[in-house]
Amino acid sequence: MVHVSNPILIDREPYTPGLSREHVAGLTGLPLDAVAKLGSAENPFGASPLAQAAVADSLGILDIYPSWTNESLRRAIAARYGVAADQVVCGAGETEIIATLIRTFAAPGETVLMMEPCFPIYHIYTENDGRVPAYVPLGPDFALPIQAYIEQLRALRPAIAFITNPHSPSGHFMTEADIRQICDAAGDTLVVLDEAYIHFTETDGSIHLLPDYPNLIVLRTFSKVFGLAGLRVGFGVAASSIIWPLWNAKPTWNLGQAQLAGGVAALKDDVHVKRTVAMVAEMRGYVAQRFSGLHAFRMVPQSLANFFLVEILDTDRFDSTSIFEALLKRGVIVKDGSIFRGLGKRFLRVDVSLQRHMDRFVDALTEIEREGT
Ligand SMILES: Cc1ncc(COP(=O)(O)O)c(C=O)c1O
Structure with missing residues (x-):
């Protein structure tokens, strides 16, 4: 067997x-x-019409390996969000980045903190190689349990702490003060802030907090507002010291030419x-x-x-x-x-x-x- x-x-x-x-x-x-x-x-x-046109244009280069560091897309993301290209990692959807982050920053046996309920992918990949999920339940009527979360961060000192803004499945919104409190309390814990749905809150999200927090990575996806769930593109932005180990851990050519082209074009589709x-x-x-x-x-x-x-x-x-x-x-x-x-x-x-x-x-x-x- x-x-x-x-x-x-x-x-x-x-x-x-x-x-x-x-x-x-x-x-x-x-x-x-x-x-x-x-x-x-x-x-x-x-799907974003600009992305559709760019994907169609990419058909002529499908015989050529894409940049394994997803260079064109990283540069476009960096320019759009005012960060350096070495602060960006791309993946086949956020899902691939979440799986890679867990493997990279939590060793088997270590703890990964999350709210409950949350996006199931967080605990599924945590459990796969024997890491240990720890849960902080949401409050009455799905109130976000910020203080209880901070207490658990301090008590458990997890390797990774997931937060989602707006939260899934409730759609509730975390303020900038909440996020700052969590990052301040996190110490050496990597805070993974999943902003898959941030556009719908009509705020700019938290990428601007990165200079203050070397322990924070902000994740975004092209699957939702850009309409590209079927293309599989997502990205993370963090201090370059967090991005570097991910180059070793991610699948080498994780995005194809069509994904790179579609992502670059979608970013312009305001x-x-x-x-x-x-x-x-x-x-x-x-x-x-x-x-x-x-x-x-x-x-x-x-x-x-x-x-x-x-x-x-x-x-x-x-x-x-x-x-x-x-x-x-x-x-x-x-x-x-x-x-x-x-x-x-x-x-x-x-x-x-x-x-x-x-x-x-x-x-x-x-x-x-x-x-x-
Ligand atoms: C909270 C949350 N994060 C991430 C994702 C994954 O998105 P992607 O399609 O980029 O893998 C989803 C998808 O439903 C989600 O609900």
């Missing part, structure tokens, strides 16, 4: 990302464009970004107002992301999996909250999207409330 390095790699269910539109169209008989895909926080306007952010801001208000007609469900308030949590109030009749499946039958894909460790069976995570998708979702919930699943 071939040896597997950690039994968890056999015993654990792999992470299941959101279902595809094709799968649900096949299940329901609905046409593809009638399916509301609200489970993966993608951009319903599609039109696509603005249009997407404006739609999300408007639709958050719209869907909140439509929720006032529901009684068995509540929208958890104060998300500044392009998703929000739905709380099931009538727990005698429903749980997150029965609602997830009832919505699927009606052509609506959401995220069953029970996939998030610590969230349980009372919540679903739903994307903020175009009005017709929001209407389809709320209409389906209204029908489920009235008629059952």
Whole structure:
């Protein structure tokens, strides 16, 4: 029998990302464009048009190995955010960077701190080679537990501490003062600040804090506001001393020519970004107002992301999996909250999207409330 390095790699269910539109169209008989895909926080306007054109232009150089240091994209990111190119690392989505950071900065047996619930990828990669996740639960109504987090930072002295702004799955926002307090308390712990959804908060995020904190790396993705989830591009910005060991640890040619070209072009696509952010801001208000007609469900308030949590109030009749499946039958894909460790069976995570998708979702919930699943 071939040896597997950690039994968890056999015993654990792999992470299941959101279902595809094709799968649900096949299940329901609905046409593809009638399916509301609200489970993966993608951009319903599609990929940045500038990125699409650049990816098409890159076809002529697919025979040539890309720069293994992702040079063109690092330079573009550095210029856009006012840092040096040796402060930037790129990856096949943030997911690859998160996995590489964990391998690089936490040895097996060491602790990685995170809030609970959080993006499951943090604890999945922590556990893979026998590192130890430690969790700080969110407070009532998903309040971010900043003081409790700082206490655990001091008590456990973890190798890495993940924070997410805005948080996933709640969409709640951490202030600059909160982030500074965490970095101040972290000492030699690497603080990984995941800003996958930062554009939707209509703030500039925290890259400007880097000169003050040599223990901070800020992560961003092209998967969300730029609409490039299918291209797989993300990046991290930090002091060059944090970036350097990642050159040894990352897969060598981790981004292809199309990814580099698409990322460089997307950074210039302010039109696509603005249009997407404006739609999300408007639709958050719209869907909140439509929720006032529901009684068995509540929208958890104060998300500044392009998703929000739905709380099931009538727990005698429903749980997150029965609602997830009832919505699927009606052509609506959401995220069953029970996939998030610590969230349980009372919540679903739903994307903020175009009005017709929001209407389809709320209409389906209204029908489920009235008629059952
Ligand atoms: C909080 C958070 N961070 C990172 C990611 C990963 O993004 P990427 O597509 O860049 O791997 C996601 C994706 O859903 C996310 O929710």
